[in-house]
Each structure stands twice: as C-alpha cells, then as structure tokens.
Amino acid sequence: MKIISAKVIICAPSRNFVTLKIETDEGLTGIGDATLNGRELAVASYLTEHVIPCLIGRDPQQIEDIWQYLYKGAYWRRGPVTMSAIAGVDTALWDIKAKAANMPLYQLLGGKSRTGVMVYGHANGKDITQTVEEVLRYKEMGYKAIRAQSGVPGLEKVYGVGRGTMFYEPADADLPSEHDWSTEKYLRHTPELFDKVRAAVGPDIHLLHDVHHRLTPIEAGRLGKDLEPYRLFWMEDATPAENQEAFRLIRQHTTTPLAVGEIFNTIWDCKDLIENQLIDYIRTTVVHAGGITHLRRIADLAALYQVRTGSHGATDLSPVCMGAALNFDLWVPNFGIQEYMRHTDETDAVFPHAYSFKDGFMHPGEAPGHGVTIDEELAAKYPYKRAYLPVNRLQHDGTLTNW
Ligand SMILES: O=C(O)C(=O)C[C@H](O)[C@H](O)CO
Numbered sequence: 307m308k309i310i311s312a313k314v315i316i317c318a319p320s321r322n323f324v325t326l327k328i329e330t331d332e333g334l335t336g337i338g339d340a341t342l343n344g345r346e347l348a349v350a351s352y353l354t355e356h357v358i359p360c361l362i363g364r365d366p367q368q369i370e371d372i373w374q375y376l377y378k379g380a381y382w383r384r385g386p387v388t389m390s391a392i393a394g395v396d397t398a399l400w401d402i403k404a405k406a407a408n409m410p411l412y413q414l415l416g417g418k419s420r421t422g423v424m425v426y427g428h429a430n431g432k433d434i435t436q437t438v439e440e441v442l443r444y445k446e447m448g449y450k451a452i453r454a455q456s457g458v459p460g461l462e463k464v465y466g467v468g469r470g471t472m473f474y475e476p477a478d479a480d481l482p483s484e485h486d487w488s489t490e491k492y493l494r495h496t497p498e499l500f501d502k503v504r505a506a507v508g509p510d511i512h513l514l515h516d517v518h519h520r521l522t523p524i525e526a527g528r529l530g531k532d533l534e535p536y537r538l539f540w541m542e543d544a545t546p547a548e549n550q551e552a553f554r555l556i557r558q559h560t561t562t563p564l565a566v567g568e569i570f571n572t573i574w575d576c577k578d579l580i581e582n583q584l585i586d587y588i589r590t591t592v593v594h595a596g597g598i599t600h601l602r603r604i605a606d607l608a609a610l611y612q613v614r615t616g617s618h619g620a621t622d623l624s625p626v627c628m629g630a631a632l633n634f635d636l637w638v639p640n641f642g643i644q645e646y647m648r649h650t651d652e653t654d655a656v657f658p659h660a661y662s663f664k665d666g667f668m669h670p671g672e673a674p675g676h677g678v679t680i681d682e683e684l685a686a687k688y689p690y691k692r693a694y695l696p697v698n699r700l701q702h703d704g705t706l707t708n709w
C-alpha cells in the first residue's frame with residue numbers, strides 16, 4: 307500500500323479545526339486532527355510545506371517508522387506545532403490501518419478493557435447558584451463525573467464560564483480579549499462553591515475542578531487542602547508545569563488528587579512528574595501529544611507508577627481527536643477518565659461520527675477505523691476565522707498573568 311496524496315482541510319463550523327486527510331493507492335483514506343487552538347495555520351503550513359512532501363509514496367502501514375521519521379527526521383523535535391502535525395499524520399495512519407483490518411481501532415490496539423469510557427462534563431455558571439443548578443442538570447443527563455467552574459464575585463470574566471452552558475468556547479476574538487484576575491477572590495470563592503455543589507449533588511458523583519494554571523504552588527497547596535472535605539476526583543493544572551518541582555510542594559500540603567498534561571507534547575514533559583509520583587492523572591491527548599503511537603508510550607510509563615489517564619477533551623479538540631481518544635480509552639489498561647466538552651451541532655454535522663454518549667459513559671462505536679469522517683463539502687462552507695484565547699491581567703495593577 308502507498309500514500310498517494312495528503313491534504314489539509316481547515317474549517318470553522320463554530321470554531322477552527324485543522325484536519326489532515328491521507329489517501330492510499332488502495333482506495334483507503336484516513337483522517338487525523340491537527341488543531342492547535344489559536345495557532346491553527348502554523349500547524350497547517352507545517353503539514354503542507356514540510357510533512358506532506360515526505361509522506362507521498364510511503365507505506366501507510368509503517369506507522370512507527372513514519373512517526374520516528376517525522377520526529378527524529380525534523381532534527382528539532384518536540385513542541386506543540388511539530389507534535390500536533392505528527393499527531394495528525396499518526397491518527398490518519400491508525401485510521402487507515404484499522405480500516406484495512408476492517409476493525410474499530412480499539413480492537414487493533416488490543417481490544418476493550420472496559421464496557422465504556424467514563425467521561426466528565428463541564429458544568430458552569432456565572433455564580434454559585436447557577437453552577438449548582440448546572441451540576442444538577444449534568445447529573446440529570448446521566449453524567450457520573452462533573453467538572454464545576456463558576457464566575458467569581460468581583461471578576462467580570464473567568465476561565466470556564468462562557469457563552470452558553472452546553473458549548474463552552476473561550477477562543478472568542480481575533481485578538482486576545484483581556485480578563486481581570488484576582489487570586490484572593492478566587493481562593494475565597496472556590497471552597498464555598500464546592501461546599502454548595504457537594505451538598506446538592508450528594509456523595510456519589512465525581513467532582514472535578516480546573517485551576518487552569520493560575521495559582522502559585524503554595525496557593526495551590528492551600529486550595530487543595532481547603533477542597534479536601536469535598537473529595538474531588540482531581541484538581542487540574544493547579545500551577546504552571548514548566549517547573550515540575552513545584553508539584554512536590556503542592557503534594558506536601560494536600561491529598562486532593564492532581565491532574566496535569568493538556569499542554570504537554572511528549573513523554574519528556576510527563577516523565578519527571580510521573581516518575582516522582584507528583585501527579586495522579588496524566589491529561590495528554592491524541593492531538594497535542596503525537597498521536598496514538600506516542601500516547602500509548604506515555605500511558606505505559608504512567609502505569610508503572612499507578613498514574614492513570616485523563617485525556618483533555620475540550621471543544622478545540624475536534625471530533626476526530628475525540629473518536630481516536632475514545633478508542634484509546636476503551637483499550638488503555640490504566641484509564642482514569644475522559645473529558646467530554648460537547649461540540650455544537652454545526653461541528654458534529656461536519657464530522658459525522660460513530661461515538662455515542664449514554665448514562666455518563668461514551669463508546670467509540672464499531673465502525674472500522676476511529677469512526678469519524680469529514681463532510682468536505684459542508685466543511686468548505688465554514689472558512690477559517692482567526693480566533694484567540696483570552697489573556698489575564700492582575701486586577702490590582704494590570705500585570706499579565708496566567709489565563
Ligand atoms: O478543557 C480543559 O481542561 C481546558 O483547560 C481547555 C483549554 O483552555 C483549551 O483547550 C485551550 O485551547
């Protein structure tokens with residue numbers, strides 16, 4: 307089998323997505339997600355100018371060799387643009403391999419390890435009352451795990467609370483919008499939020515929270531400690547993870563489980579946190595961490611230390627990534643949970659998919675491949691529109707801080 311063509315499809319049904327489509331001389335095609343929120347065209351041009359020419363004529367069945375060729379062959383290694391581009395190729399190649407075998411991808415990976423993939427939904431509201439109502443609505447929809455994010459009194463806009471409660475989308479402007487941030491206000495508010503949420507939802511629902519990199523290590527330690535009575539499933543991205551020693555400090559202060567990794571690209575970003583058992587869940591996902599081939603390596607390393615997976619699944623990861631991730635999740639032995647932020651109907655129509663949600667669990671479906679396709683005609687009706695994530699400034703003096 308040979309790759310005869312590959313092309314990048316950029317479309318914006320509700321938001322921007324970059325999809326790589328690979329065609330073979332045997333009529334099989336595969337697609338992969340290569341979306342990098344706010345930097346979409348960098349990955350698209352990396353693929354078009356530097357990767358696609360290297361793919362033509364290769365055997366698509368040699369997934370590992372092509373992965374190594376693109377990773378080592380570029381000489382520079384790592385980085386979100388490179389690794390998202392490699393992920394696009396890798397996902398498309400696994401799609402082709404599974405279609406050639408006439409199997410859903412999870413079968414090719416080793417078969418299912420569980421009956422379904424537990425996912426967490428994203429309940430949010432402008433204040434505690436509304437967030438509690440949303441959490442209860444998610445419970446009503448069947449979710450067994452729910453992430454709660456709320457507006458903070460005195461702050462106009464915060465991460466996780468957005469336009470609409472079902473389809474949260476933070477990339478909202480063609481230049482970054484500017485938000486105010488106050489750690490003091492957030493730290494006062496968040497334990498109260500979980501006090502009310504836990505009382506309303508009862509003990510059996512898993513609760514999660516995304517700090518979104520906004521605290522220092524000692525502040526994160528304090529928040530983790532304050533949240534202990536509410537038994538969170540995890541506290542996510544408690545502090546930026548460039549300096550990984552910081553997590554040691556957090557660990558010394560709290561038993562609230564920690565999750566990190568949505569902005570990691572390779573096993574090298576994960577290694578120290580995992581080997582030192584400084585986290586409980588690793589959140590790397592297919593599109594930003596080099597595809598199925600590399601994610602499998604990260605998960606195997608994590609398994610040695612009882613760290614479980616908890617893949618990122620926000621709206622900027624396309625349904626193609628979600629389909630691939632669900633196949634991975636159904637197989638991976640040390641699965642923890644999968645994030646599921648729903649896509650809009652417009653997005654779902656452009657990416658018809660075999661996966662489904664029922665009673666808090668998702669299933670990738672039984673279609674050969676990863677089970678997601680793209681309607682190119684429909685996609686062409688939604689041209690790319692530049693959209694950036696916001697930035698945060700400290701409320702009291704305007705210093706740029708983490709969003
Ligand atoms: O879903 C999450 O956990 C996020 O933190 C979402 C991120 O802000 C989003 O994917 C950035 O593009």
Ligand SMILES: [Mg+2]
Pocket residue numbers: 516518542543568
């Ligand atoms: Mg997050």
